[in-house]
Amino acid sequence: MKIVIMGCGKIGTTILSSLVAEGHDVTAIDENMEVVNELSNIYDVIGVCGNGNDCETLSEAGIEKTDLFVAITGSDEMNMLSCFLAKRMGAKHTIARIRNPEYNDQSLGFMKHELGLSMAINPDLLAAQELFNILRLPSAAKIETFSRRAFEMIELKLKNDSALDGISLSELRKKYDVKLLVCVVQRGDEVYIPDGNFVLKSGDKIGITATPSENMRFLKMVGTMQKHARDIMILGGSRTAFYLAKMLISSGNSVKIIEKDHEHCIELCEQLPGAIVINGDGAQQELLSEEGLASMDAFVSLTGMDEENILISFYAASQNVPKVISKVNRDEFAYIAEKIGLDTIVSPKKIISDILVRYARALQNSEGSNVETLYKLMDGTVEALEFNISNECPVINTPLKDMKLQPNTIIAGIIRGRKTIIPAGNDMILPEDKVIVISEGRRINNIADIIR
């Protein structure tokens, strides 16, 4: 597919690299010549230097034959205008990053329609949603939801004294009577799609798929259930913090936001009447203690600096805050931070690149099935996908045990109407099901790709 990406900052580059890895023909537009040169040296893309609101630049990038145009510069207005132009000049689908809260209200639908946008993405809002999900179930390192929360996948890090240490998966199923599937295990740098004989060890990061209630029950049984976070401290008054606070307050939590800038504090105070806004430097431990860090249920570090987020998070963890989440944008830092012990790290650009990869894959295959949801897990080596099954699918009406699946691929769940099934050998995929597939080291575009 031909994709044009305008704006190659942090998020733009992440999107670009994952779309190139998907095998698309990508053209990058940026106003900075050096950025364009550097990108075309590192990735297999063509670079165009220029302003994306200039028709000439767009046509140089071959906009007439473009399937997907993504505008991801720092300016919402520029993104909107260039998407509008791109659409008028022949791009089939357009996606704009629109992050200003003023645009992200009721008027967004109208604007999307009038500008012909296929999708408007708001990284801050998406990051806030992810954070909100995590805070809902603090025992898990991460939660990904499928099919409007009918099904979810939680990532769990096994602590040293974990009850699951040393038991195999078939024993686990016997011991705890829950309907779930351990579908992926990360041990060190290796990632496994485990079978029944796989023995869990402490230190593993495991991915479990089940319905939310089953997951909850399981966590209670193994004794890692933490109570729902009630008192939450947010460091940094960014847009993500604003969206997150809004969501948390409306679901009845108490939120404390610490922000350096006084003007900004006043603004936040105005917009978030339910929150306590503190003006001060979060890097000061004195201030954090004074505001009762130790008695918090959760601490979320959302400043603009990765380093600050990581270090303050470590401090919070040392103060025995049960749940510490840090926003880390740079992949290298996220990797290191996870290595040295921070368990929950959120990267907004990763969330967006997952969404775009999914969107591009869904565009690519219109026949048979389409990708409803896509998550990249365990440093991007594993994919969890949700497919809508149609009548013409080649995999329907065959018992799973007769299906020859690709290696390192499993069917983790089937959602049929309101019923969710953890599939066993005799289960079948029927038309109009939703199927969740987990796959390692393989790109799955279509549900038909899972069979050999």
Next chain:
Amino acid sequence: MNRRMVFFLVGQILKAEAALLALPLIVSLLYKESGYLSFLITIGIALVLGFGLTLISRPKNKVIYAKEGFVVVALAWLVMSAIGALPFVISGSIPSYVDALFETVSGFTTTGSSLIPDVEGLEHGILFWRSFTHWIGGMGVLVFVLAVIPNFSDRSIHLIRAEMAGPIIGKLVPKAKQTARILYLIYIALTVIEMIMLLFGGMTPFESAVHAFGTAGTGGFGIKGDSISGYSPYCQWVITAFMLIFGINFNLFYFILLRKIQVVFKNGELWAYFGVVAVCTGIITFNIMPLFEGFSEAIRHAAFQVASMITTTGYATADFNQWPELSKGIMFILMFIGGCAGSTAGGLKLARVIILFKMIKKEFNRMLHPRSVNVVKLEGKQIDAPILETTGVYFALYMISIILIFFVLSFEPFGFTTNFSAAVSCFNNIGPGFDKIGPMSNFSCYNDFSTIVLTFAMLLGRLELFPVLICFSPSTWAKK
């Protein structure tokens, strides 16, 4: 330095060469010649080495940087030439390996200088291989390999950049593999069209293929002692036209295919190219009028020789050694200029010449108005300072190399004209020179040492200096 990846790629290239050697093998079998054995043996050696290398050095890490790109290209060309010389030696066509290597490098680098005294006595298979090396070397072997093997690295642009000639090399489409394919498709299509047109001119299929290969790669190996002189005026005009076509930047053909004609018309390099050709042809035509019967003959010979020199092909329809000094002087200058960037032609490349002139103008401006701000533009776009710098350094290195080669050749007992034109001709990948190595004679007069120097000169010129010279820098081969 990712050595595994470098050797892996060299192995891939050997495999590709083995595949390409199948063509002359088929020709040899069709003509029922004894030379087919030499091709079979060579294919065997290339396959064993190729598979050996790729198996031993299966790379864990497939990342290549600019440095690896340069080294791969230089090594690949050396190894390819070393293997490509084998059929000549095994079949006995050229008994000495050094001479065979010269002939092969001359082929791959699209020079077209020959050491063989009696070309007409060679077997068809050997002649075919000799000309086919032009065709392979014209667009580049790595570009070919990139077009064929599955995507292996995001950074494969470094390979194209190291192998294609010109100051600025960009991609046509986002994917390097796709770009390589488009370039080769255009190349193949143009070659086939020329072959068909030559067939209409009364050439045999074999002759038309050989000459189309020689023109496409802007090489210049003929199969007759007197080059193209013996063919009909129609054939000569066809070859003239195609030599000029293959001297044009291939990106422009892609734009024509996309129907973006206005881009082609706005291309300054193209206009300069045709301008130089027209002016030089005009002057030479009037200069050589007395030598020929009538205007049409004079202009035909003038145009042919001008096209042959500026595109660095090296075919000849007349012995320009006998022409007046003015004409010879113009031809000599054309040898330096070369064709457009991104074509199969050698030489300095017109784009570089244009940049150099603009740099001179800028420097003058700065002398006159020390505070003035000047920007060098090419095709309406500003050229970055690093590219300007590289162009300047390239020109300096280019001149130094020619002078050094000339100096080494001076040990031979030939005149200044012969030696200097030999250095210029080999370095710019043209083929014939003046005096003793004129279009109707060959390079067999040089001894082994000079032959090796000239072989090296051809490689330096084709790969545009840097890839070869970088291999001599110790830090290139350092572990880190």
